[in-house]
Amino acid sequence: xxxxxxxxxxxxxxxxxxxxxxxxxxxxxxxxxxxxxxxxxxxxxxxxxxxxxxxxxxxxxxxxxxxxxxxxxxxxxxxxxxxxxxxxxxxxxxxxxxxxxxxxxxxxxxxxxxxxxxxxxxxxxxxxxxxxxxxxxxxxxxxxxxxxxxxxxxxxxxxxxxxxxxxxxxxxxxxxxxxxxxxxxxxxxxxxxxxxxxxxxxxxxxxxxxxxxxxxxxxxxxxxxxxxxxxxxxxxxxxxxxxxxxxxxxxxxxxxxxxxxxxxxxxxxxxxxxxxxxxxxxxxxxxxxxxxxxxxxxxxxxxxxxxxxxxxxxxxxxxxxxxxxxxxxxxxxxxxxxxxxxxxxxxxxxx
Amino acid sequence: xxxxxxxxxxxxxxxxxxxxxxxxxxxxxxxxxxxxxxxxxxxxxxxxxxxxxxxxxxxxxxxxxxxxxxxxxxxxxxxxxxxxxxxxxxxxxxxxxxxxxxxxxxxxxxxxxxxxxxxxxxxxxxxxxxxxxxxxxxxxxxxxxxxxxxxxxxxxxxxxxxxxxxxxxxxxxxxxxxxxxxxxxxxxxxxxxxxxxxxxxxxxxxxxxxxxxxxxxxxxxxxxxxxxxxxxxxxxxxxxxxxxxxxxxxxxxxxxxxxxxxxxxxxxxxxxxxxxxxxxxxxxxxxxxxxxxxxxxxxxxxxxxxxxxxxxxxxxxxxxxxxxxxxxxxxxxxxxxxxxxxxxxxxxxxxxxxxxxxxxxxxxxxx
Numbered sequence: 001x002x003x004x005x006x007x008x009x010x011x012x013x014x015x016x017x018x019x020x021x022x023x024x025x026x027x028x029x030x031x032x033x034x035x036x037x038x039x040x041x042x043x044x045x046x047x048x049x050x051x052x053x054x055x056x057x058x059x060x061x062x063x064x065x066x067x068x069x070x071x072x073x074x075x076x077x078x079x080x081x082x083x084x085x086x087x088x089x090x091x092x093x094x095x096x097x098x099x100x101x102x103x104x105x106x107x108x109x110x111x112x113x114x115x116x117x118x119x120x121x122x123x124x125x126x127x128x129x130x131x132x133x134x135x136x137x138x139x140x141x142x143x144x145x146x147x148x149x150x151x152x153x154x155x156x157x158x159x160x161x162x163x164x165x166x167x168x169x170x171x172x173x174x175x176x177x178x179x180x181x182x183x184x185x186x187x188x189x190x191x192x193x194x195x196x197x198x199x200x201x202x203x204x205x206x207x208x209x210x211x212x213x214x215x216x217x218x219x220x221x222x223x224x225x226x227x228x229x230x231x232x233x234x235x236x237x238x239x240x241x242x243x244x245x246x247x248x249x250x251x252x253x254x255x256x257x258x259x260x261x262x263x264x265x266x267x268x269x270x271x272x273x274x275x276x277x278x279x280x281x282x283x284x285x286x287x288x289x290x291x292x293x294x295x296x297x298x299x300x301x302x303x304x305x306x307x308x309x310x311x312x313x314x315x316x317x318x319x320x321x322x323x324x325x326x327x328x329x330x331x332x333x334x335x336x337x338x339x340x341x342x343x344x345x346x347x348x349x350x351x
Numbered sequence: 352x353x354x355x356x357x358x359x360x361x362x363x364x365x366x367x368x369x370x371x372x373x374x375x376x377x378x379x380x381x382x383x384x385x386x387x388x389x390x391x392x393x394x395x396x397x398x399x400x401x402x403x404x405x406x407x408x409x410x411x412x413x414x415x416x417x418x419x420x421x422x423x424x425x426x427x428x429x430x431x432x433x434x435x436x437x438x439x440x441x442x443x444x445x446x447x448x449x450x451x452x453x454x455x456x457x458x459x460x461x462x463x464x465x466x467x468x469x470x471x472x473x474x475x476x477x478x479x480x481x482x483x484x485x486x487x488x489x490x491x492x493x494x495x496x497x498x499x500x501x502x503x504x505x506x507x508x509x510x511x512x513x514x515x516x517x518x519x520x521x522x523x524x525x526x527x528x529x530x531x532x533x534x535x536x537x538x539x540x541x542x543x544x545x546x547x548x549x550x551x552x553x554x555x556x557x558x559x560x561x562x563x564x565x566x567x568x569x570x571x572x573x574x575x576x577x578x579x580x581x582x583x584x585x586x587x588x589x590x591x592x593x594x595x596x597x598x599x600x601x602x603x604x605x606x607x608x609x610x611x612x613x614x615x616x617x618x619x620x621x622x623x624x625x626x627x628x629x630x631x632x633x634x635x636x637x638x639x640x641x642x643x644x645x646x647x648x649x650x651x652x653x654x655x656x657x658x659x660x661x662x663x664x665x666x667x668x669x670x671x672x673x674x675x676x677x678x679x680x681x682x683x684x685x686x687x688x689x690x691x692x693x694x695x696x697x698x699x700x701x702x703x704x705x706x707x708x709x710x711x712x713x714x715x716x717x718x
Contacts, residue, residue: 054477155358159380159699235471236543239700247364317543318471320700321380 002121003027027124028109035108038299039264039271040070046267046310053314074260082256085152092151096250097258099144100265103137104272110134111275112203114285114294122295123203130202131183134276135176141231141269142168145250148262152253160249163239163321168231170328175227177336178220181343182213182280188347206284214281216346219339221281223332225305228273230328233266235313239321274305355383358699362391366469366703369713371687373702380698385691389684392717400677405431406505406642408677412664413499415679416715418461421447421454422657423715424503427677429584430653430664431505435645437637443507445627448585449520450493450502451655452616452623456527457486458658459613462710463534466606469707470547475537482530489519505645506637517624524620531617535610548602552693552705555600562692563685566660567612568709571605573598578656590622602708646670659683659712679718683711 004023011019044059044067051058059066084093110130113122127133142165149161186199186208197204205213214221230237239249246252251262278284278301285294319327356379361372370391376383396411412423425447432439439447464479487497493516494502494509502509538544554564556572569576577594579587595611597604637645647668654663660682669675686709694702 050473054474055481056477155356159356159358238471314474315537315541316472317467317541317547318700319543320547320698322698323546 002115002123003030003119004121004124006120024124027122031113031122031124032105032108035271039268040074042271042303042306043070043267045307049307049310050314077257077260080256082254082258085154085253087153088253089151092147093253094258096144096148096151097254097261097265099140099147101261101268103140103144104265104268107134107137107272108268108275110137110202111272112206112279112284114206114298115291116295117292126203127201128198128204129200131179131200131205134202135172135179138231139168139172141265144265148250148254154253156246156248156252157250160246160252163246164233164250166321166325167233167237167239167328170325171227171230171332174223174328174332174336175231177333177340178224178227179280181217181220181336181340184340184343184347185213185216202279206279206286209283209286212281212283212286214283217281217339217343219335219342221277223336223339224280225273225277227328227332228277229270229309229312230324232269232273232309234270234309236316236319237324238318239324270306270309271302274302274309277305278302354378360702362388366465367706368465368711371711371713371716373690375699375702377699380700382694382697382699382702385694385702387687387690389687389713389716392713394718396718397677397679401674404643404672405435405645405647405674406637406639408674409504410499410501413501414714415681415718416458416657416659416662416683416712417498418712419454419458419658420498420500421450421503422655422662424501425451425585426653426655426657426662426664426679427666428503428505429655430651430666431647433651433653434647434649434666434668435505437506437634437645439507439634440631442511442628442630443632443634444585445623446508446512446632447503448587448590449512449620449623449627450490450500450508451585452619453486453489453520454500455658456613456616457483458712459609459616460486462658462707463538463606463609466704466707466710467538469703470544472537472541472544475534478530478534478537482527482534485523485527489516489523492516492519504633504637505642507631507633511632512627517627520620521624524617524624528614528617531610531613538606545603547700547704548606548708550601551697551701552602552605552708553600554689554693558692559689562689564660564689565682565685566656566658567605567609568686568689569660570594570596571608572600576661578654578661582654584653584655586623586626587619589626590619592619602704605708643672646672647674654680657682659686659710659715681715681718683713683715687711687716 004027007023007026008019011022048058059069062068062072110125110133115121145164146161149157182205183199186205197207199205199208251259254262278298282301285298287293287297290297356377358375358377360375361367362370367373372388372391374386396415399411400408409424409427412427413420415423460479460483464476467475490500491497493512494500554568554572556574559569559572559574565576573596575594575596580594592615595608597608647666648670650665650667652663652665654661661680662682663680665678666674667676690705690709693705
């Protein structure tokens with residue numbers, strides 16, 4: 001019994017069409033609220049974690065142990081005046097943060113969350129091609145970046161947007177090829193050889209993972225994780241908003257909550273990316289008693305991945321733009337193609 | 352539509368270390384030319400110095416290289432002492448040496464932290480500032496000021512070292528050796544740090560000499576010139592220390608060199624603490640009541656090694672209580688003028704790292 005059916009049953013007196021509509025809506029809101037709260041907790045953890053490493057105390061004023069600091073920051077951002085630059089392209093200027101924000105939010109709806117004790121399965125999108133869908137949604141990010149870059153006629157924003165798009169394009173390819181290797185490995189069960197679940201859907205890939213694919217395909221895990229962190233613009237790769245040369249890149253001319261939306265997009269991307277990696281490579285909600293605790297497993301794996309990315313954030317300097325693009329095209333792309341060949345040989349012989 | 356983008360960095364920009372303006376001519380992201388505009392922090396310090404009696408000018412020197420205030424004061428005070436013939440007692444000179452080296456360390460720590468920030472490394476900045484804070488606590492104990500100390504005065508120092516200060520310095524120097532290695536390791540073991548700095552900001556020795564560059568920037572190009580060694584002032588000829596040089600000529604070389612110089616500074620402080628004699632810390636000829644009547648005649652030039660290089664002070668007196676002319680040879684001014692040569696043909700991100708590696712202080716450039 002999953003959450004969707006449960007909600008559907010409550011509203012079944014309205015007829016199947018309406019009740020399913022309401023069920024989808026309510027479940028999406030439920031999941032997004034959960035993601036939002038956990039996301040705020042994550043920002044709090046990040047700030048405390050960073051403060052420990054940097055010999056600081058971190059937030060400790062608002063609420064007990066500073067737990068409400070993130071909420072206070074959100075209210076502060078909303079309350080601030082949003083300064084509009086004079087010679088902007090108005091529609092593009094207003095649309096850009098929304099695209100970044102909505103892309104991240106929609107992506108969270110596609111993730112299969114596994115099941116949690118009473119609620120049953122929390123997965124919202126029951127589609128056969130959720131993997132393709134997720135890549136499709138993520139490919140909207142560069143559009144938001146380039147709109148933000150060109151709409152304000154600022155040199156900093158333009159350079160930042162160019163870097164942002166270079167980043168997205170150069171790291172999407174190795175990411176896709178690594179995912180392709182996973183689709184191949186996942187297409188047959190390597191114990192019985194029988195075709196099992198649909199390997200184009202994220203849920204199917206998780207069901208097929210008797211042992212985590214990260215063990216079978218560690219190279220792919222590495223490439224995918226690096227590309228994901230790079231696409232989330234986390235510090236070794238935060239060229240698009242590198243504060244030392246380009247102020248904040250394509251977000252330079254934004255203020256108030258519009259800037260906050262970019263910020264949510266950035267942190268949301270690393271959170272989402274960690275979900276993505278733990279689904280493809282770490283077996284997501286698989287584990288003992290997964291029908292009750294599946295969601296917890298997924299969550300723990302994701303948080304560990306996010307913390308690793310945080311560690312990189314606080315300890316590494318920023319890579320230079322040409323070296324960065326080289327990393328994508330000269331190293332990750334060839335390695336991911338080798339990885340694809342390896343996956344093919346694996347499916348052919350070791351199965 | 353021109354082929355070039357002109358990007359304006361500054362006067363207010365997060366990583367220019369103050370208010371300095373760079374107009375960078377970019378071909379895509381490659382730097383074609385850099386145009387530097389200075390003067391945003393000009394406070395007319397040299398002219399103001401002509402309006403005051405000799406003792407009152409020290410505070411204006413505090414505010415030149417505000418990160419390295421002790422060495423700035425030292426430069427002016429040694430010049431005035433030469434001019435007026437007031438000698439500082441021996442104990443005062445040793446105290447001055449300790450304070451000058453401590454402040455050199457403090458200034459280097461800020462420079463290193465900011466260098467990390469310029470590369471996007473946030474963590475070393477806080478570690479550097481935690482150490483600098485300890486130095487500033489010692490300054491507060493001795494002088495009452497954290498940054499603008501106003502400690503070295505004509506004919507001695509403001510206040511004698513007590514037991515607590517000496518113990519604090521001993522404890523600081525003991526802990527700092529280990530902390531310095533930690534900070535060094537944070538940078539040097541990072542592959543990305545090497546990628547960002549290896550072969551970046553090459554400064555040839557002959558170019559450096561042509562531009563009058565001094566300090567770590569010159570020693571980073573392989574020329575062993577240090578005023579402390581070549582024209583010793585205070586008691587720098589009575590302590591053992593080395594003048595490190597680097598033949599790499601790039602950012603990595605300068606970074607390692609600065610760290611090595613900090614080790615040498617700690618070495619000097621340790622020796623000073625052992626050698627510091629008892630005695631008066633102040634020359635009675637330079638008491639506050641007498642300072643109003645101190646007259647200088649003739650002209651002198653005195654130079655000290657500040658954090659950025661050779662800091663020279665020219666003072667000319669016309670036998671009145673006020674100086675006739677004060678002029679400062681500012682090392683940061685000479686050092687920043689070499690940026691276009693170093694940055695040409697590199698990328699915009701490299702320019703930021705080069706400025707970070709030179710580590711200028713705008714207060715000293717503009718005066």
